[in-house]
Amino acid sequence: MPELIEVELYRKSAARAVGRTISSVTLPNLTYLKGTQGLDALQSATHNQNLNQVRRKGKLLILDIGDRSLGLRFGMTGRLVVDGKTPIERLLYTTPKVQRNHIRFVMTFAQGSELAMVDPRGFGNIELQPDETKLGPDAANISRQELGVSLKNSNATLKARLLNQQKISGLGNLLCDEILWRAGLDPRRPCRSLKERELDLLASSIKRTIKVLTQRGGSHVGDIQDQRRKTGICPKDGSELHRCSLGGRTTWWCPEHQR
DNA sequence: ATTGTGGCCTGCCCGC
DNA sequence: TGCGGGCAGGCCACAA
Numbered sequence: 001m002p003e004l005i006e007v008e009l010y011r012k013s014a015a016r017a018v019g020r021t022i023s024s025v026t027l028p029n030l031t032y033l034k035g036t037q038g039l040d041a042l043q044s045a046t047h048n049q050n051l052n053q054v055r056r057k058g059k060l061l062i063l064d065i066g067d068r069s070l071g072l073r074f075g076m077t078g079r080l081v082v083d084g085k086t087p088i089e090r091l092l093y094t095t096p097k098v099q100r101n102h103i104r105f106v107m108t109f110a111q112g113s114e115l116a117m118v119d120p121r122g123f124g125n126i127e128l129q130p131d132e133t134k135l136g137p138d139a140a141n142i143s144r145q146e147l148g149v150s151l152k153n154s155n156a157t158l159k160a161r162l163l164n165q166q167k168i169s170g171l172g173n174l175l176c177d178e179i180l181w182r183a184g185l186d187p188r189r190p191c192r193s194l195k196e197r198e199l200d201l202l203a204s205s206i207k208r209t210i211k212v213l214t215q216r217g218g219s220h221v222g223d224i225q226d227q228r229r230k231t232g233i234c235p236k237d238g239s240e241l242h243r244c245s246l247g248g249r250t251t252w253w254c255p256e257h258q259r
Numbered sequence: 260a261t262t263g264t265g266g267c268c269t270g271c272c273c274g275c
Numbered sequence: 276t277g278c279g280g281g282c283a284g285g286c287c288a289c290a291a
Contacts, residue, residue, distance in 0.1 A: 001284065059285075076284050077269075102269095121268045123285055156262060165286080173284055248264065249284060 002074040003219040004059060004139055004170030005210065009087040010072075010080040011056040014063065017082055018054060020109040022046045022065065027126075032104045034073075034125040042128050046070070046107070058135045058169025071130030072105075075123025083113040139170040140210050144203040151191040151199070158194070159187035160247030171206075173249040178222030179209045181234075186258045187251050188244070228252045 002010070025046050027033055033042065049066035056062065061072040061080070072080070079086050081098070098118050105117040105126055117124065137146045150167040151158075161167055162176045171179070180187050183205035185198060194202070213222055223235050232241040234254035241252045 003285095073285080075268095075286075078285095120270075121284095123268065125286095154261085160262075163285090245264095247262095248286095250282085 001076055001172055001174060001219060002059060002078055003172035003175050004056075005175070005214050005219050007056055007059050007061055007074065007170075008140070008214070010061055010074070011054050013080055013082045013085070013087045014054040014061065014115060017109065017113075017115055018051055020051050020111045022049055022051060022107055023110045024108045026106040026108070028101075028103060029122075032122065032125055033127070035127040035130070037128040042070075042126075045128055048110075051109075056138075057132055058138055058165055059172070060130060060132070060135060060169075062130070062132070069129055071127045071132075072117060073124045073126070074117070075119060075121065075125070077121045078104075078117055078119035078124035081116045081118055083115075086118075135165055135169040136167045137169065139168050139175075139206055142168060142203070142206065144200065147203045147206070148199055151194065154191040156191055157187060157246050158185060158189045158191055159249075159251050161191050163247045163249060172219060173251075174219045174222060174225065174228075175209065175213070176249075177228065177252055178213065178219075178224060179205050180258060181222075181224050181236075181254060182209055184257050184259065187246055187253050224252065 025042060027039060030039060033039060045068045046065050051063060051065055053064040059073065063070045102118050102120045103116060104119045104122065104124065107115040136150055151161055154161055158180065159176055162171050183201045185202060213219060227233055227235065227241055232252065234241055234256060236254065237256045239254050239256035242255050243250065243252050245251065
């Protein structure tokens with residue numbers, strides 16, 4: 001469940017390797033390489049090149065290498081390990097143990113040490129020159145006006161739209177539920193039904209929730225996280241939370257105050 | 260075009 | 276006790 005908050009931690013962790021020279025990359029399973037460029041292209045694009053910068057857009061971590069870019073996607077269970085350290089030991093829905101066959105990608109530096117991706121379920125991938133324009137504005141920086149554009153004229157449910165990385169990037173299932181719970185908005189609402197005042201609320205809830213959960217240390221430490229289960233109770237008003245599937249993801253919300 | 264669904268894959272938990 | 280089914284959710288291919 002690496003969402004924007006976790007990937008931002010990965011970015012900071014990877015930043016320690018900026019300025020190093022890449023001596024080799026290892027990809028135990030070729031299916032982990034996504035896109036049109038093959039292994040040869042990846043190797044020649046990285047060999048003896050410098051890691052110039054590390055950026056993030058949504059859940060995509062971007063390594064600028066020489067004059068190329070390499071995108072890292074972590075799927076549900078992907079962790080970044082830099083110089084043998086990972087900023088997140090415990091990830092929801094997966095084990096903290098590092099198994100050899102879960103190592104999906106290793107970048108070795110001439111200066112020593114390495115940057116690696118560990119991903120038990122293998123839903124993540126890497127891609128040379130990922131198309132960053134496919135991603136909507138980053139949720140951590142999205143403006144009120146951009147949010148309006150992302151949601152307007154859509155019949156999709158609010159929840160599904162917030163999960164759509166092309167419209168707004170970086171939010172995953174847990175963050176979405178927390179954001180909507182805090183904003184008091186029903187996740188099943190069609191986007192186009194939102195009033196201006198409600199969009200204001202949503203925009204500030206996105207900002208606030210990301211800030212608070214970043215301080216707490218992850219997407220999984222929201223106020224309703226412990227209640228995302230059968231007979232879970234709304235921490236605000238004590239109502240029993242409802243559950244349904246929206247955008248293909250399990251959604252929990254409070255029928256009392258989320259309207 | 261837009262929106263919804265299923266499947267990828269592994270590990271954990273629950274019930275029989 | 277041990278096993279198997281269900282579930283977790285990021286993302287893509289595909290369906291309606």
